[in-house]
Amino acid sequence: MLRKSLTIALTTTALTATAAWAEDVTLTIESWRNDDLTLWQDKIIPAFEAKHPGIKVKFTPSAPAEYNAVLNSKLDAGSAGDLITCRPFDASLALFEAGHLADLDDMEAMNNFSDVAKSAWQTDDGSASFCVPMASVIHGFIYNADAFAELGIDAPETEAEFFAALDKIREDGTYIPMAMGTNDQWEAATMGYNNIGPNYWKGEEGRRALIAGEQKLTDEAWTAPYATLAKWAPYLGDGYEAQTYPDSQNLFTLGRAAIYPAGSWEISGFNTQADFQMGAFKPPVQNAGDTCYISDHTDIGIGMNAATDHPEAAKTFLAWVGSPEFASIFGNALPGFFPLSKEPVELADPLAKEFVSWRGECESTIRSTYQILSRGTPNLENETWGASVAAIKGTASPEELGAKLQDGLASWYAPQQ
Amino acid sequence: MTKPRVRWHIAVFLAPAVLIYSAVMIFPLFNTLRLALYSRVDQERIFTGLDNFRTLFFDPIWAEQFWNALGNNFWFFLVHMLVQNPIGIALAAILSHPRLRFAALYRSAIFIPTILSFVIIGFAWKLILSPIWGIAPSMLDAVGLKSLFAPWLGKEEYALTTLALISVWQFVGIPMMLIYAALLSIPEEILEAGEIDGITGLAAFWKIKLPLILPSIGIISILTFVGNFNAFDLIYASQGALAGPDYSTDILGTFMYRTFFGFQLQLGDPHMGSAIAGAMFAIILVGVCIYLFGIQTRMRRYQL
Numbered sequence: 001m002l003r004k005s006l007t008i009a010l011t012t013t014a015l016t017a018t019a020a021w022a023e024d025v026t027l028t029i030e031s032w033r034n035d036d037l038t039l040w041q042d043k044i045i046p047a048f049e050a051k052h053p054g055i056k057v058k059f060t061p062s063a064p065a066e067y068n069a070v071l072n073s074k075l076d077a078g079s080a081g082d083l084i085t086c087r088p089f090d091a092s093l094a095l096f097e098a099g100h101l102a103d104l105d106d107m108e109a110m111n112n113f114s115d116v117a118k119s120a121w122q123t124d125d126g127s128a129s130f131c132v133p134m135a136s137v138i139h140g141f142i143y144n145a146d147a148f149a150e151l152g153i154d155a156p157e158t159e160a161e162f163f164a165a166l167d168k169i170r171e172d173g174t175y176i177p178m179a180m181g182t183n184d185q186w187e188a189a190t191m192g193y194n195n196i197g198p199n200y201w202k203g204e205e206g207r208r209a210l211i212a213g214e215q216k217l218t219d220e221a222w223t224a225p226y227a228t229l230a231k232w233a234p235y236l237g238d239g240y241e242a243q244t245y246p247d248s249q250n251l252f253t254l255g256r257a258a259i260y261p262a263g264s265w266e267i268s269g270f271n272t273q274a275d276f277q278m279g280a281f282k283p284p285v286q287n288a289g290d291t292c293y294i295s296d297h298t299d300i301g302i303g304m305n306a307a308t309d310h311p312e313a314a315k316t317f318l319a320w321v322g323s324p325e326f327a328s329i330f331g332n333a334l335p336g337f338f339p340l341s342k343e344p345v346e347l348a349d350p351l352a353k354e355f356v357s358w359r360g361e362c363e364s365t366i367r368s369t370y371q372i373l374s375r376g377t378p379n380l381e382n383e384t385w386g387a388s389v390a391a392i393k394g395t396a397s398p399e400e401l402g403a404k405l406q407d408g409l410a411s412w413y414a415p416q417q
Numbered sequence: 418m419t420k421p422r423v424r425w426h427i428a429v430f431l432a433p434a435v436l437i438y439s440a441v442m443i444f445p446l447f448n449t450l451r452l453a454l455y456s457r458v459d460q461e462r463i464f465t466g467l468d469n470f471r472t473l474f475f476d477p478i479w480a481e482q483f484w485n486a487l488g489n490n491f492w493f494f495l496v497h498m499l500v501q502n503p504i505g506i507a508l509a510a511i512l513s514h515p516r517l518r519f520a521a522l523y524r525s526a527i528f529i530p531t532i533l534s535f536v537i538i539g540f541a542w543k544l545i546l547s548p549i550w551g552i553a554p555s556m557l558d559a560v561g562l563k564s565l566f567a568p569w570l571g572k573e574e575y576a577l578t579t580l581a582l583i584s585v586w587q588f589v590g591i592p593m594m595l596i597y598a599a600l601l602s603i604p605e606e607i608l609e610a611g612e613i614d615g616i617t618g619l620a621a622f623w624k625i626k627l628p629l630i631l632p633s634i635g636i637i638s639i640l641t642f643v644g645n646f647n648a649f650d651l652i653y654a655s656q657g658a659l660a661g662p663d664y665s666t667d668i669l670g671t672f673m674y675r676t677f678f679g680f681q682l683q684l685g686d687p688h689m690g691s692a693i694a695g696a697m698f699a700i701i702l703v704g705v706c707i708y709l710f711g712i713q714t715r716m717r718r719y720q721l
Contacts, residue, residue, distance in 0.1 A: 069678075090684060098460065183571050185661045186681070239548020241571025241662065247549050374682035378478050381682040386663050395573070395663070411478060 028081030032067035086131035109322025120298035131301030179257035181243025188388035203293035203365035213415030226398035267336035296364035376412030496581035505592025528590035539654030
């Protein structure tokens with residue numbers, strides 16, 4: 001009791017003392033995107049502050065690898081910022097369930113986003129959303145347009161054309177047909193399996209069926225991408241087994257490789273590194289005219305610390321993040337990270353424009369392993385890395401890989417049992 | 418009769434070391450072991466006894482990973498024992514030869530990698546062995562042996578041995594220095610006495626020096642054992658937490674890290690992680706005990 005009245009007394013004095021400048025609220029943003037610090041300081045924050053006098057915003061990123069741990073301890077200690085940049089899926093869901101993130105379902109700005117966009121920051125039943133989607137990355141293939149012109153190849157549309165193009169590059173011998181290695185493992189799964197896969201499992205349809213337990217990883221739709229990956233090996237460079245992710249990037253930007261299985265986050269880096277024309281094509285479909293599916297993977301969101309002192313100001317900022325103005329600033333400053341709002345954003349970068357244009361032609365989905373399915377042990381995402389590498393190296397058949405993954409998933413995931 | 422004086426100074430002098438050691442070593446050790454007996458269910462920590470250990474040893478998925486890591490760890494240790502320590506002893510024997518010139522230079526050159534960071538070693542060797550930019554393929558090419566080159570770090574069958582040999586390259590200086598010091602402490606008179614009896618050269622090494630440095634070799638073996646079963650950095654720096662390709666370089670340290678702190682979408686599980694750490698502790702403890710009670714007490718010592 002005494003403590004309470006003391007607090008009130010203190011607050012009152014504090015209020016009277018600061019009444020003269022109390023309107024200025026400072027919001028602090030927690031983030032792992034320390035690469036984007038200048039972008040926030042020079043473009044995003046000034047644009048927001050100009051529209052909303054009285055709210056000051058501070059962007060305080062930490063190192064990506066430490067972010068989750070740092071954030072968790074700050075939240076537990078009550079010293080975390082007012083706004084929290086959200087990792088997709090389980091990491092943020094755990095924060096919501098622990099009561100650290102506020103429910104944002106009643107915010108009007110949330111209607112600017114599609115269900116796929118919101119799925120990364122929702123409870124499993126979709127009843128509560130806790131982060132405003134900020135950006136996604138799209139998978140596809142980036143190619144050396146000068147090399148394609150020199151060899152007389154057009155960007156392939158179908159799988160047959162894709163392998164014909166690879167054959168032609170290999171016969172010519174000037175370029176390594178495709179720059180990808182298996183040393184770091186994740187490229188094989190992320191830029192291989194989850195890049196070409198949605199065309200086989202029909203995007204959201206297959207992904208949701210897998211979560212519901214209606215499809216199995218041993219089904220044709222889920223093993224066929226491994227069979228295709230197995231055909232990639234001869235087109236990868238010599239010693240691809242020990243080739244790392246930066247090796248692949250360098251091989252491509254130095255002009256030694258013709259095709260790069262990519263995620264759109266590469267765009268800004270490649271723009272500064274490569275001195276040749278680049279183009280992009282979407283994951284090839286089996287037959288011309290088939291519906292195409294792309295991995296349009298939700299990557300960054302932003303939510304509100306449930307314990308913030310300034311919920312109104314924080315909501316104002318979140319509403320602005322959901323607005324077209326933010327989408328246009330963010331999308332153009334970071335080509336390759338695409339705003340998720342329903343309203344299309346006009347992008348200036350030609351390569352980014354190509355990537356984002358696929359949203360109009362194809363059905364969007366997210367990476368198959370990210371929602372719910374990577375919660376248990378063995379971890380499906382990590383297992384998929386290994387399986388994709390094994391498929392490319394040919395150490396196991398697609399059916400064996402499917403069976404192994406299915407066994408692992410079924411061991412802890414009830415709908416698959 | 419006077420009471421024996423309380424010797425306060427003993428407590429005072431011991432206190433700093435005991436306090437610091439307890440705070441940073443003993444307490445965390447027992448706390449980790451305690452953590453292994455709990456589990457988190459629905460945001461709450463509950464006591465589960467030895468359940469985590471049962472999962473680790475008998476659940477097929479966990480057990481497979483654990484035995485794989487343990488087996489890899491033994492191979493890692495074996496390579497060190499069979500390559501690092503004999504080479505270290507040989508180098509020390511050569512260095513202690515009185516007529517060797519530039520001995521100090523060689524000694525420093527061989528010892529320097531030991532003081533480098535694992536991250537530097539990992540990256541440097543990854544670049545040297547890189548099939549794309551590395552100098553290993555071009556050097557082999559220059560002597561006409563290009564066909565022997567393989568992307569070693571990327572092949573399941575070679576990766577662990579390659580990393581073990583990199584680690585040997587880094588740490589060969591330690592057994593060398595310890596043996597070198599032991600060799601220098603052998604008095605000249607003994608060797609001269611041997612010479613009079615007709616034992617010279619290589620025979621002197623096998624019959625006089627080696628028995629005298631055996632205790633040092635024992636110490637080196639146990640240091641290697643503890644170091645290898647606690648190893649983590651080199652594998653993590655060069656192959657990442659998944660210890661690829663296909664877990665072929667996964668050792669207990671990387672397995673523990675991945676489980677404890679989580680990786681990519683895998684959330685960390687401090688309780689299972691502690692169980693693995695507990696198992697590592699037990700393995701090292703057993704190994705050290707075998708050495709201390711089984712080997713060291715039986716070793717013959719010579720008064721020099």
